[in-house]
Amino acid sequence: MKELLILAVVTFFTLVTYYLVEPFAHSQMHKHFESDGFAYKDLPAVTKKGDASRGKDLVSACIGCHGIEVAGFQAPMDAVSAAATFGVNPPDLSNAGVVFDEKFLANLIKNPAHALMVEHKFDPAKGQMHPMSEYYATGDDKEQEVADIVAYLRSIAVKQEELTPKMAFETACGRCHAVNYGNWTQIGEKPKFKKKQDELAFETQLLDYQDYLAKYMGTLPPDLSMYIRSRGEHYIETFIENPQNYLKGTAMPRVGVSAESAEKVIEHLKDVGDSKRHERETVGKYVMIYMLIFAIFAILWKKEVWRDLH
Amino acid sequence: MAHFTKAKSLHDWLNQRLAIDTLRRVLATEYWIPKNINFLWAMGMVLAITFALLLVSGIFLLMYYQPNVDLAFDSVNYTIMQEVGYGWLWRHIHGVAASVVFLIIYIHMFTGIYYGSYKKGREMIWISGMLLFVAFSAEAFSGYMLPWGQMSYWAGMVITNLFSMGGLQLDGLVEWIRGDYIPAQAFLNRFFMLHVLLIPLAIIGLIVLHFGALRIPHVNNQDGEEIDFEAEAAKYKAGNKKESKVIAFVNDFMSKDMMVVSIYLIFFFYLVFYHYDFAMDPVNFDPADGLKTPTHIYPEWYFLWSYEILRPFSTNVGLIAFAFAQVIFFLLPFLDRSPNAVPASRRGLFKYWFWAMLIDMIILTGMGKLPPEGIFSTIGLYAALLFIGLWIVLPFITKFEKKV
Numbered sequence: 001m002k003e004l005l006i007l008a009v010v011t012f013f014t015l016v017t018y019y020l021v022e023p024f025a026h027s028q029m030h031k032h033f034e035s036d037g038f039a040y041k042d043l044p045a046v047t048k049k050g051d052a053s054r055g056k057d058l059v060s061a062c063i064g065c066h067g068i069e070v071a072g073f074q075a076p077m078d079a080v081s082a083a084a085t086f087g088v089n090p091p092d093l094s095n096a097g098v099v100f101d102e103k104f105l106a107n108l109i110k111n112p113a114h115a116l117m118v119e120h121k122f123d124p125a126k127g128q129m130h131p132m133s134e135y136y137a138t139g140d141d142k143e144q145e146v147a148d149i150v151a152y153l154r155s156i157a158v159k160q161e162e163l164t165p166k167m168a169f170e171t172a173c174g175r176c177h178a179v180n181y182g183n184w185t186q187i188g189e190k191p192k193f194k195k196k197q198d199e200l201a202f203e204t205q206l207l208d209y210q211d212y213l214a215k216y217m218g219t220l221p222p223d224l225s226m227y228i229r230s231r232g233e234h235y236i237e238t239f240i241e242n243p244q245n246y247l248k249g250t251a252m253p254r255v256g257v258s259a260e261s262a263e264k265v266i267e268h269l270k271d272v273g274d275s276k277r278h279e280r281e282t283v284g285k286y287v288m289i290y291m292l293i294f295a296i297f298a299i300l301w302k303k304e305v306w307r308d309l310h
Numbered sequence: 311m312a313h314f315t316k317a318k319s320l321h322d323w324l325n326q327r328l329a330i331d332t333l334r335r336v337l338a339t340e341y342w343i344p345k346n347i348n349f350l351w352a353m354g355m356v357l358a359i360t361f362a363l364l365l366v367s368g369i370f371l372l373m374y375y376q377p378n379v380d381l382a383f384d385s386v387n388y389t390i391m392q393e394v395g396y397g398w399l400w401r402h403i404h405g406v407a408a409s410v411v412f413l414i415i416y417i418h419m420f421t422g423i424y425y426g427s428y429k430k431g432r433e434m435i436w437i438s439g440m441l442l443f444v445a446f447s448a449e450a451f452s453g454y455m456l457p458w459g460q461m462s463y464w465a466g467m468v469i470t471n472l473f474s475m476g477g478l479q480l481d482g483l484v485e486w487i488r489g490d491y492i493p494a495q496a497f498l499n500r501f502f503m504l505h506v507l508l509i510p511l512a513i514i515g516l517i518v519l520h521f522g523a524l525r526i527p528h529v530n531n532q533d534g535e536e537i538d539f540e541a542e543a544a545k546y547k548a549g550n551k552k553e554s555k556v557i558a559f560v561n562d563f564m565s566k567d568m569m570v571v572s573i574y575l576i577f578f579f580y581l582v583f584y585h586y587d588f589a590m591d592p593v594n595f596d597p598a599d600g601l602k603t604p605t606h607i608y609p610e611w612y613f614l615w616s617y618e619i620l621r622p623f624s625t626n627v628g629l630i631a632f633a634f635a636q637v638i639f640f641l642l643p644f645l646d647r648s649p650n651a652v653p654a655s656r657r658g659l660f661k662y663w664f665w666a667m668l669i670d671m672i673i674l675t676g677m678g679k680l681p682p683e684g685i686f687s688t689i690g691l692y693a694a695l696l697f698i699g700l701w702i703v704l705p706f707i708t709k710f711e712k713k714v
Binding site for chain 2: 006010013016017018020021024028029180181226229230232273275276279280283287288291295297299302304308309310
């Protein structure tokens with residue numbers, strides 16, 4: 001019984017130390033935010049019911065800058081030229097309807113800088129125009145037209161269950177962030193090259209793109225390969241929901257992903273930064289079972305040996 | 311030359327050449343340990359097992375690690391963690407063991423302090439143990455440089471800066487240690503060498519010394535009782551195992567050790583698979599960037615108490631206090647003037663000294679990680695002063711301790 005008391009004392013002081021250096025220290029060092037479930041409460045709800053067939057005609061307003069590959073619209077410019085013009089390559093809209101939240105999309109079309117939370121960077125009064133212009137209605141019901149465009153984008157996108165983590169990541173994050181461990185660059189997946197010249201040409205393009213991007217954002221957005229370990233799931237989730245939470249004044253826009261897509265983006269970061277997590281769980285279970293059996297035998301052995309000693 | 315006969319068996323053949331029976335008797339079956347001990351006496355074996363885990367996992371990691379500033383981070387976080395079969399397992403074992411080994415070392419040290427196991431001929435056990443603590447600290451620090459993450463880089467910067475000795479401004483010494491003006495390739499290479507060769511060699515040598523130092527004074531027991539080992543051993547060998555106050559290292563002591571080890575390993579592997587984050591700081595998963603200082607720079611938890619003794623003072627005073635904290639534990643056997651080699655609970659004021667020291671070091675550890683602002687800074691300052699004060703009063707309170 002004395003041994004149990006000693007064990008209790010040792011455990012107590014160990015846990016106090018652990019509490020101080022881990023949960024307590026981190027609670028003091030880092031701001032903590034809770035997720036709103038990607039509700040985007042600050043944005044007004046969509047009041048009109050959209051009609052995809054009307055939206056199909058209205059997207060002509062978008063394809064001057066955006067590609068919509070599934071609908072047969074190629075992007076008007078390659079990634080590097082687009083970045084030279086806009087600072088960043090505008091996304092292909094094929095899956096925008098599923099990756100981004102419906103309400104967010106509608107508000108984005110109406111007022112990009114506001115929905116993206118980058119009004120501190122783009123103030124029309126000072127002549128700082130956001131590269132994506134506000135939608136100008138062709139008729140007199142702008143709300144209805146915006147709803148129609150959103151409905152169209154949702155109609156052409158893949159279904160939520162067909163959207164892979166990788167697709168979600170590429171559409172939402174991939175034009176600014178590279179993921180070296182996933183072989184992803186801001187201008188797409190890095191192909192295997194047969195000729196050194198081709199590889200150098202690709203890298204030149206990438207460096208050009210990164211230069212334009214860095215100028216646009218103020219700094220080159222970081223590679224996200226290990227973010228699942230360096231920031232953790234909770235931080236990433238609450239960060240993409242509202243980047244201004246942690247980094248007041250950051251140039252990173254609120255990208256407006258839906259709750260389901262946010263989960264997929266995080267899943268993708270796990271796939272590239274913690275790809276052995278499933279194996280870890282399986283092996284962990286077996287090792288724990290092994291250690292328990294080992295402990296039973298060790299205890300029996302001790303009892304056997306000490307029977308003669310007491 | 312000794313006389314050799316034709317061997318009757320492999321055992322006999324080896325015995326004639328290596329005296330394995332004698333070795334076994336001297337090192338195992340007739341190496342006497344007191345019977346009156348608790349599970350804290352198994353911490354030595356727990357440490358040996360943890361060191362073995364570090365060594366084996368380290369060997370596997372060494373096969374893929376690249377000591378190059380451009381490749382190190384990816385070789386750890388991509389090659390080892392994601393490409394090499396079970397590389398993640400070896401890394402997590404290595405990282406968790408590096409942290410847990412210090413927890414056990416601290417338990418082992420405070421056990422020694424509580425039971426007075428550094429007195430009456432056991433001084434060399436204590437001193438060799440403290441040398442091991444220093445060697446493990448150097449090993450942990452040099453190993454922390456290797457993934458070449460943000461915390462590796464900036465901890466390397468901050469700690470090597472200490473060698474400028476504040477007001478002495480020995481910048482030349484700092485450059486000599488780094489091999490460069492800042493931590494760079496030369497720095498990484500030498501810490502790699504230290505981590506995988508020189509310090510492990512020192513550790514292995516010191517472990518041998520530590521074990522050797524136990525031989526003559528013998529292991530202490532729970533009541534600080536002086537045991538006549540020869541008489542008690544004779545009882546044991548005569549078959550009076552129940553009356554004898556000693557047990558054999560093998561199998562008696564070993565079976566109890568292995569029982570404790572087996573329970574420890576459940577805890578250890580739980581951490582490895584389900585709770586490894588505490589041992590691997592998130593900041594170090596950002597690659598080293600000499601242009602971007604992390605918001606908070608702090609050492610691993612096991613260095614926090616001495617870091618906090620450095621921090622609350624001005625540079626020069628802080629360095630002196632820090633140096634004091636590094637060496638003072640070595641002097642424990644000589645600063646404790648009491649003749650009593652019994653548990654702290656029976657030692658008058660020393661009882662309070664022990665708990666005050668333990669709690670003070672935990673407070674220092676907690677404050678060492680927090681930003682040095684406001685109330686935390688004040689608590690840290692007083693805890694550091696208390697630490698120094700406790701050591702100053704130690705010779706006086708022990709000198710007047712009543713003999714038990």
